Amino acid sequence: MSDIKAAASLDLRGVVCPINFVKAKLKLDMMETGEVLELVLDSGEPIQNVPKSIKEEGHKILDVKKEEGHFRLKIQKG
Amino acid sequence: MTDHFIEDKSTKVAVNLEGMEPKVDFNDLKTGGFIKQRQKDLFAVRLRCPGGRMSTEKLLEISKIAHKYSKKGVVHFSFRQSLEILYVDYKEFNSIVVELENIGQKVASCGPRVRVPTACGGCEYNPNGLTDTQKMSDMVDKKFFGTRTPHKFKTSFSGCPIDCARTKEMDLGFQGVVEPVWDEGPCTGCTICSEACKEDAIASHPESGKPIFDPKKCLYCGDCIRACPTEAWKPKRYGHIARVGGRHGRHPLEAIEVCKFLPDEKVPDAIHKTVEWYNANGRRGERIGLVLKRVGIKNYLDFMEPVFKAGSAPDWECAPQGVKP
Numbered sequence: 001m002s003d004i005k006a007a008a009s010l011d012l013r014g015v016v017c018p019i020n021f022v023k024a025k026l027k028l029d030m031m032e033t034g035e036v037l038e039l040v041l042d043s044g045e046p047i048q049n050v051p052k053s054i055k056e057e058g059h060k061i062l063d064v065k066k067e068e069g070h071f072r073l074k075i076q077k078g
Numbered sequence: 079m080t081d082h083f084i085e086d087k088s089t090k091v092a093v094n095l096e097g098m099e100p101k102v103d104f105n106d107l108k109t110g111g112f113i114k115q116r117q118k119d120l121f122a123v124r125l126r127c128p129g130g131r132m133s134t135e136k137l138l139e140i141s142k143i144a145h146k147y148s149k150k151g152v153v154h155f156s157f158r159q160s161l162e163i164l165y166v167d168y169k170e171f172n173s174i175v176v177e178l179e180n181i182g183q184k185v186a187s188c189g190p191r192v193r194v195p196t197a198c199g200g201c202e203y204n205p206n207g208l209t210d211t212q213k214m215s216d217m218v219d220k221k222f223f224g225t226r227t228p229h230k231f232k233t234s235f236s237g238c239p240i241d242c243a244r245t246k247e248m249d250l251g252f253q254g255v256v257e258p259v260w261d262e263g264p265c266t267g268c269t270i271c272s273e274a275c276k277e278d279a280i281a282s283h284p285e286s287g288k289p290i291f292d293p294k295k296c297l298y299c300g301d302c303i304r305a306c307p308t309e310a311w312k313p314k315r316y317g318h319i320a321r322v323g324g325r326h327g328r329h330p331l332e333a334i335e336v337c338k339f340l341p342d343e344k345v346p347d348a349i350h351k352t353v354e355w356y357n358a359n360g361r362r363g364e365r366i367g368l369v370l371k372r373v374g375i376k377n378y379l380d381f382m383e384p385v386f387k388a389g390s391a392p393d394w395e396c397a398p399q400g401v402k403p
């Protein structure tokens with residue numbers, strides 16, 4: 001799963017809630033349905049909140065990788 | 079003790095202050111809502127706004143009325159979500175009531191009866207919400223508002239365990255919950271659920287990353303369900319935690335949890351029967367929390383059993399699930 005090709009990538013480390021979600025949303029809005037966005041999110045609040053909101057907006061989380069102090073997600077635009 | 083409110087005092091007191099029709103019959107106002115202010119001749123008029131919700135159309139009309147009658151041109155948002163029009167001259171009760179009635183706005187309650195219910199936004203627009211708190215508070219307002227009780231009887235609805243509507247300090251409060259169930263099939267071991275759970279009820283298995291679940295810590299908030307990317311966590315049932323006997327004020331009491339996962343459709347029965355028990359056991363001026371202390375919670379629970387058996391006992395917990403540590 002980790003070798004899914006991402007059309008775009010966004011490193012949101014150090015970006016607080018809910019600005020991180022808004023940035024991800026703006027990016028996804030510019031992409032085509034079915035395209036994949038790679039997101040990097042801090043542990044703690046960002047990883048607690050952003051995946052929920054992404055699901056609520058109808059996108060699909062294809063892959064999640066835990067790295068040191070952060071997570072790398074592959075999001076497919078819904 | 080509510081003599082200071084304008085209440086029914088057996089005789090009909092019809093006032094016709096300025097020859098206006100229809101007359102204000104103070105028996106119609108017996109549920110109160112007119113509160114004497116410290117300033118001479120002036121009263122606060124407390125409006126009935128169940129759940130703190132109002133259409134913008136009505137709000138516009140109320141604004142006009144408030145602007146016309148408030149001698150200071152102010153309103154106050156009360157702590158129980160009612161809009162209070164302040165500085166209203168009692169000589170104008172007649173016309174303000176008529177004008178409010180014309181736009182379909184009722185006045186709130188004081189005294190020993192079921193009060194206007196309060197509620198948070200609930201699941202309608204709040205992402206945390208698990209129950210339709212607004213629908214429930216509307217139901218309570220329509221079915222139970224003004225029902226006589228030995229003392230005041232306050233209800234509220236919170237959509238989730240964050241409990242913004244403070245069900246723990248109500249005479250009878252209902253707080254939304256969801257039971258999470260886990261299915262190993264779709265789980266990829268991503269560990270997001272253990273990050274999402276704020277109660278430490280989910281740990282991640284060091285090798286597989288799959289959830290290790292501790293039912294004792296779970297508050298039934300559903301964060302794990304919302305966060306899981308693969309729907310491995312799913313909702314099994316929604317309902318309310320019912321709490322009874324709380325109050326605020328000088329001597330606060332914390333309400334006791336009496337039922338878990340009470341379904342929506344049993345909430346009216348729970349209120350109806352609780353009020354019945356309260357009226358049968360309470361003394362005049364005694365809040366239900368004190369009645370429970372005097373008579374004993376067991377007496378209440380036995381009485382409520384036919385209703386509460388639709389949910390689970392307060393000490394019920396989720397079945398073990400997830401992987402072994």
Ligand code: HEM
Nearest residue numbers: 079082113114115187188189193229230325326327328365
């Ligand atoms: C102009 C005078 C007064 C006004 C406007 C007034 C108003 C109120 C109001 C608005 C409440 C709260 C009701 C609610 O939560 O909806 C209340 C409660 C109460 N008032 Fe008064 N009050 C007045 C005088 C008094 C006096 C003189 C006494 C006692 C001698 C008194 C005793 C109480 C008590 C015991 C409660 C109930 C508190 C509780 O158990 O939660 N009040 N009053």
Ligand code: HEM
Nearest residue numbers: 113114115116155156157158159160232247325326327328
């Ligand atoms: C001039 C006198 C008083 C005025 C104008 C007044 C007004 C109010 C108002 C407007 C509220 C809030 C209702 C809401 O947020 O919707 C309230 C709540 C309350 N009042 Fe008073 N009050 C007065 C006197 C009293 C007295 C004398 C007592 C007690 C002896 C009292 C006890 C309470 C309690 C306990 C609450 C909160 C009840 C609850 O949420 O459980 N008040 N009062």
Ligand code: SF4
Nearest residue numbers: 198204207237238242
């Ligand atoms: S109690 Fe829960 S659902 Fe209601 S407003 Fe608070 S967070 Fe939202």
Ligand code: SF4
Nearest residue numbers: 275296297299300302
């Ligand atoms: S429902 Fe229970 S396990 Fe799931 S996030 Fe809430 S407290 Fe944690």
Ligand code: SF4
Nearest residue numbers: 265266268269271306
């Ligand atoms: S249950 Fe869902 S969130 Fe938790 S580890 Fe499995 S896939 Fe991830």
